Amino acid sequence: MNLALLTRAIVSASFVLWASAAYGQVSLALSSVTTTAEGKVDLALSLTSSGTQPAGLQWTLEFATSDFTAMTVTAGPSAATAAAELTCNAESGKSVCLLSGLTYNTMADGVVAIATLTPSANTNLTKVIGVTNAISASLSGDDIITAATGGTVTVPAPTSIGISSLACTPSSVMAAGTTTCSVTLNQTAPVGGTVVTLSDDSTALTVPASVTVVAGGKTGTF
Numbered sequence: 001m002n003l004a005l006l007t008r009a010i011v012s013a014s015f016v017l018w019a020s021a022a023y024g025q026v027s028l029a030l031s032s033v034t035t036t037a038e039g040k041v042d043l044a045l046s047l048t049s050s051g052t053q054p055a056g057l058q059w060t061l062e063f064a065t066s067d068f069t070a071m072t073v074t075a076g077p078s079a080a081t082a083a084a085e086l087t088c089n090a091e092s093g094k095s096v097c098l099l100s101g102l103t104y105n106t107m108a109d110g111v112v113a114i115a116t117l118t119p120s121a122n123t124n125l126t127k128v129i130g131v132t133n134a135i136s137a138s139l140s141g142d143d144i145i146t147a148a149t150g151g152t153v154t155v156p157a158p159t160s161i162g163i164s165s166l167a168c169t170p171s172s173v174m175a176a177g178t179t180t181c182s183v184t185l186n187q188t189a190p191v192g193g194t195v196v197t198l199s200d201d202s203t204a205l206t207v208p209a210s211v212t213v214v215a216g217g218k219t220g221t222f
Contacts, residue, residue, distance in 0.1 A: 049144075062093060163183055
């Protein structure tokens with residue numbers, strides 16, 4: 001083989017190998033949600049691919065421990081359909097996850113995992129959950145070009161606690177007697193409860209000095 005033919009063969013072989021390793025692209029994107037700081041939130045990690053469907057995925061979810069007290073990750077519908085198994089190694093502020101299976105199935109586009117986070121009591125405004133170190137592989141074990149984008153959890157700043165209503169039953173007393181009254185707040189009482197000061201402008205009435213709405217409740221009765 002002369003030099004020109006040898007050079008052409010090397011270039012052709014190199015192109016084939018490069019095309020095999022780089023063919024296709026995978027994108028992982030974490031959803032965003034707006035919520036309160038009172039409960040858990042679910043964020044979906046979605047797969048979008050072109051060219052080659054992945055048979056294995058790996059990624060890292062990262063968050064600030066001052067913003068979230070806990071995070072768990074479970075497999076999504078796309079992973080379940082492919083009979084892929086999800087394994088996550090939880091560390092402080094992050095979770096490293098591997099999604100793969102022992103079958104010849106590949107993962108279709110869709111939700112591959114669901115991250116459940118618990119906002120801390122002092123969390124407000126918008127907090128970012130990052131998706132880093134994303135890797136994907138084809139059924140034959142070739143690397144697939146992989147991109148990843150994180151999501152956000154928005155917790156609006158709490159409004160000041162106030163009284164939304166006051167109601168008594170019966171609403172009128174014609175002779176000496178009592179009536180039961182309920183005061184309702186515009187939001188749930190925080191840890192420790194909320195004390196509502198009471199007063200009246202009639203010498204014919206006697207009311208307690210205050211009523212306490214217990215933590216997590218909205219109504220106090222007197």
